[in-house]
Amino acid sequence: MISRRTILKRLSTMPLLGGLVGSTAPLQSALASSAVAPRNLVKELGIRTFINAAGTYTAMTGSLMQEEVLETIQAASKEFMMLDDVQTKVGEKIAALVHAESAVVTAGCFSAMTLGLAGVLTGLDAKKAAQLPHLEGSGMKSEVIIQKGHNVGYSQALTNTGCTIVFVETPEEVEKAINEKTALMWFLHIQSDKGKIMHQDWVNLAKKHNIPTMIDIAADVPPVENLWRFHDMGFDLVCVSGGKAMRGPQSAGLLMGKKHLIDAARLSMPPRGSTIGRGMKVNKEEILGMYVAVEKFIKQDHQKEWQMWEDRTAHIAEAVKKVNGVTTETFRPELGNHTPTLRIRWEPAKVNLTVKALQENLRNGDPSIEIVGEQGGISLTTWMLKPGQEKIVASRLKEELAKAAV
Numbered sequence: 001m002i003s004r005r006t007i008l009k010r011l012s013t014m015p016l017l018g019g020l021v022g023s024t025a026p027l028q029s030a031l032a033s034s035a036v037a038p039r040n041l042v043k044e045l046g047i048r049t050f051i052n053a054a055g056t057y058t059a060m061t062g063s064l065m066q067e068e069v070l071e072t073i074q075a076a077s078k079e080f081m082m083l084d085d086v087q088t089k090v091g092e093k094i095a096a097l098v099h100a101e102s103a104v105v106t107a108g109c110f111s112a113m114t115l116g117l118a119g120v121l122t123g124l125d126a127k128k129a130a131q132l133p134h135l136e137g138s139g140m141k142s143e144v145i146i147q148k149g150h151n152v153g154y155s156q157a158l159t160n161t162g163c164t165i166v167f168v169e170t171p172e173e174v175e176k177a178i179n180e181k182t183a184l185m186w187f188l189h190i191q192s193d194k195g196k197i198m199h200q201d202w203v204n205l206a207k208k209h210n211i212p213t214m215i216d217i218a219a220d221v222p223p224v225e226n227l228w229r230f231h232d233m234g235f236d237l238v239c240v241s242g243g244k245a246m247r248g249p250q251s252a253g254l255l256m257g258k259k260h261l262i263d264a265a266r267l268s269m270p271p272r273g274s275t276i277g278r279g280m281k282v283n284k285e286e287i288l289g290m291y292v293a294v295e296k297f298i299k300q301d302h303q304k305e306w307q308m309w310e311d312r313t314a315h316i317a318e319a320v321k322k323v324n325g326v327t328t329e330t331f332r333p334e335l336g337n338h339t340p341t342l343r344i345r346w347e348p349a350k351v352n353l354t355v356k357a358l359q360e361n362l363r364n365g366d367p368s369i370e371i372v373g374e375q376g377g378i379s380l381t382t383w384m385l386k387p388g389q390e391k392i393v394a395s396r397l398k399e400e401l402a403k404a405a406v
Contacts, residue, residue, distance in 0.1 A: 048368055049367075049368070050363070050367065050368035050369060050370050051367055051368070051369045051370070051385065051386075051389050051392060051393060052370055052384040052385070053369055053370060053371050053380040053381065053382065053384070053385060053389075053393050054370045054371055054372050054380065054381070054384075055337055055372070055381050055383075055384060056219060056241075056243075056244035056245065056337070056384060058250075060370060061250055062241075062243035062244055062250040063243055063244055063245070063247045063250070063384060064384070064386075065243075065247055065248065065249065065250075065289070065293070066247050066292075066293060066296055068292050068296055069247065069248060069249070069289045069292050069293050069296075070289075072285075072288050072289045072291075072292045073249070073285040073286070073288070073289045076284050076285045076288045076289070077285050081284050083270065083271050083284060084266075084271065086287050086288065087104055087105065087266070087269075087282075087287060090103075090105060090288060090290070090291045091103045091104050091105070091262070093291055093295075094254065094256070094290075094291055094294050095256065097227070097294060097295065097298055098227045098228045098231060098238075098254075098256055098294075099228035099231045099232055100228075100231045100238070100256040100257055101257065101258050101259040101262070102256070102257065102258070102259040102261075102262035102263070103254055103255065103256040103257075103262065104254070104255050104262055104265065104266060104269070105242070105252055105253070105254060105282050105286065105287040105290045105291075106239075106252070106253045106254065106255050106269075106280065106282060107251055107252070107253065107280040107281065107282050108241060108242070108243075108251060108252065108253040109216065109218040109239045109241040109242075109253040109254075110154065110156075110157045110253075111253060111277070111280040112239035112240070112253045112254060112255035113154070113157035113158060113186075113214065113216060113239050114157045114158070114160045114161060114276065114277065114280070115255055115265040115266075115268055115269060115280065116214055116237040116239060116255050116257070116265050117144065117157075117158050117161045117163065117183065117184055117214070118132055118161050118264075118265060118267075118268040118275075118276060118277065119261045119262065119263070119264030119265030119266075119267070119268065120141075120183055120184050120212050120214075120237075120261060120264070121135075121140045121141060121161060121163070121183055122140065122264055122267060122268070123260075123264050124260075124263060124264050124267065125267075126267055126272075128140060129267040129268050129272075129275050130274045130275060132161055132162055132268065132275065132276045133160060133161050133162030133276055134162060135161075135162040135163070140183075141163075141180075141181050141182060141183035142162065142163050142164060142181050142183065143163060143164055143165075143166050143177075143181045143182050143183060144158050144163050144164070144165055144166065144182075144183060144184045144185070144186055145165075145166050145167075145168055145174060145177050145178070145182060145184070145185045145186070145211075146165050146166070146167055146168070146185075146186050146188075147167070147168060147169060147187075147194075147195035147196065147197060147202075148167045148168070148169050148195075149169075149191055149194030149195040149196070150186070150187065150188035150191045150192075150194065150195055151165075151167065152188065152191060154188065154216060154218075155186070158184070158186060160276060161276065163183060163184075166182075169195075169196050170196055170197070171197060171201065171205060174197070174205050175205075178209050178211065182209075182211055183211075183212070184211065184212050184213070184214055185202060185205070185206040185211050185212070185213050185214075186213075186214050186215075186216070187199065187202050187213065187214070187215045187216070187235070188215075188216050189215055189216060189217045189220050189226075189230075189335060189336075190216075190217075190218070190219065190220060190335045190336040191335075192335065193334075193335065199215070199230070199233060199235075200233060200234075203233060203234040203235060204234075207234065212236040212237065212258075212261065213234070213235045213236050213237070214235065214236065214237040214238070214239065214257075215230050215235045215237070215238050215239070216239050217230065217238060217239065218239065218240060218241045218244070218253075218336070219241060219244050219245075219336040219337055220240070220335060220336050220338070221240065221244075221245045221246065221297075221338075222245055222302065222306075222338050222339065223302075223338060224297065224298055224302055227240070227294075227298065231256065231257065235257065236257050236258050236261060237255065237256070237257035237258070237261055238254075238255075238256045238257055239253065239254070239255055239256075240253060240256070241253050242254060242290045242293060242294075245297065245383075246290075246293045246294055246297040247293055247296075247297070248286075248289055248290040248292075248293030248294065249285075249286040249289050249290060249293075251282075251286065252282060252286045252287075252289070252290045254290070254294070270282070306339075306340070309339055309381075309382050309383050310330075310340050312382035312385060312390035313330055313340045313341075313342045313381075313382050313390075314330075315390050315391065315394055316342060316380070316382070316390055316393055316394040316397065317330060317342055317344075318394075319394035319395065319397065319398045320344055320394070320397050320398050320401055322398065323346075323351065323398060323401040323402045323405055324351075324405060325346050325347040325349070325350025325351045325405070326344065326345070326346045326351060326401055327344075327345050327346070328342060328343065328344050328345075329342070329343040329345075330342055330343075331343065337381065339381050339382075339383045340381070340382065340383075341379055341380070341381050342379060342380050342381070342382075343374070343377060343378070343379045344377050344378050344379070344380070344397070345376055345377035346377065346401060349406065350405060350406055351401055351404050351405055351406065352404050352405075352406050353400070353401065353404035355373045355374070355376075355377065355378060356373065358371075358373075358378060358400055358401075359371060359373050359378070361400050362396060362397070362400065365396060367392065369392070369393055369396055
């Protein structure tokens with residue numbers, strides 16, 4: 001093996017490049033003429049791309065990162081840093097933006113929930129963190145209280161710690177469920193209208209018994225105020241996705257809240273090993289990119305953004321309504337994915353087209369378009385569209401509906 005000393009010695013005896021060729025200009029010209037176009041792996045691998053009129057679904061790769069986020073990721077990739085240092089510095093900045101005591105970038109919202117509960121269970125005891133998810137005989141608490149109406153599958157993130165779920169419906173049932181094993185009271189914002197106990201009452205019940213609270217707001221910005229609303233309300237931990245409306249890295253999320261709980265959660269995060277969170281790695285590029293995404297999202301003109309979405313939605317609605325038998329409705333979901341949403345329906349007697357057929361025709365067209373199928377029609381959103389794509393969506397929808405007109 002050639003030693004570093006030998007390599008340096010050989011390099012020191014080599015003439016400068018300019019001395020070899022007389023001038024760098026011919027070389028630069030040759031390099032420019034032989035430059036190879038960047039590899040298009042998407043085309044090379046035959047991966048379908050599409051116009052996203054459906055929304056920020058994980059299966060559809062969430063959202064598209066902002067240019068500033070991509071530039072940050074690119075710049076960060078060229079330097080080595082200590083992972084904990086990056087998390088601490090970024091966490092301080094994000095916490096200040098969202099009215100929290102502390103924050104950390106996680107591997108998505110699901111990861112934030114697992115890590116947040118892990119911190120509640122272990123505190124700053126590294127030996128306990130290494131024991132998870134094996135709670136028996138550990139002295140750690142082992143139950144999480146959830147409203148029945150909030151049980152839609154995401155609670156798996158909580159049982160990953162070894163905890164069991166106790167379901168309740170009324171304040172009286174909460175009082176009866178709380179015992180020496182109760183570790184956490186968890187709330188799912190998008191299902192808040194399905195439960196009998198609302199946010200503030202849930203927090204008040206927990207505080208009465210000194211039980212930590214966590215809320216999942218994965219897809220629940222906009223409105224931007226939700227990033228700090230629940231801290232101000234008194235929730236101890238708030239979990240949110242980073243790759244949806246905020247347009248950060250799709251694999252990133254945020255765990256925000258009380259400093260002692262965030263510090264404890266980090267015991268189960270990389271770079272520490274032998275923990276349930278070891279596989280939930282977030283690299284320095286994602287951490288820094290997430291900070292830029294949060295900062296940009298908070299500072300942007302949300303009223304202007306909303307008006308743009310409404311204008312795009314109106315353009316599509318006007319186009320499809322020209323087909324006889326087609327009706328539209330514009331609404332905004334009050335909880336998750338709170339953006340202008342267009343619902344399109346048609347009379348089967350006037351438009352002979354199934355929802356599935358319309359979806360497939362749009363998906364298989366050029367360009368490919370994704371929408372959401374519903375009972376008796378479709379719905380779509382425009383917030384993930386690139387400029388001008390609303391015209392393509394409007395034209396294709398009108399074309400397919402008109403083609404099926406009886």
